[in-house]
């Protein structure tokens with residue numbers, strides 16, 4: 016992440032995420048660098064959450080292809096929430112999973128192999144968290160049913176009663192996002 020520190024006549028430090036995802040820091044003239052670093056460390060969660068939001072808003076409003084560099088950033092941003100979601104839902108659903116891979120692909124949001132290895136699309140970093148959770152639950156439900164049978168959807172609905180709303184988001188916004196992966 017690019018961090019730009021500007022010294023100014025001010026008493027406190029301020030942080031702002033710029034539209035390109037870089038961090039704009041305004042610091043008092045005499046504040047030591049290590050104090051700025053310590054502050055940034057304390058604010059790491061805030062920075063990550065807001066940065067993801069800024070990038071998401073920006074991406075959703077665009078139509079151009081997503082660059083290779085942006086895809087790498089999305090991969091990084093998607094990893095934390097996907098792993099967190101897997102750790103939360105797998106025990107709840109009573110299933111296990113193997114290797115987790117995050118790919119930037121234009122075809123699918125996720126997949127589950129017969130041996131339980133999971134694939135997720137890095138574009139999930141641009142989707143609302145509820146939608147990311149839906150894709151995770153969908154793939155985990157394939158650990159019980161390797162098809163899209165009524166029993167499969169029943170399992171998804173047991174965990175996420177409002178899964179249709181989440182799936183609709185993908186149907187409405189997903190195609191345009193996938194189309195922008197080169």
Ligand SMILES: [Zn+2]
Nearest residue numbers: 153157162163
């Ligand atoms: Zn499926």
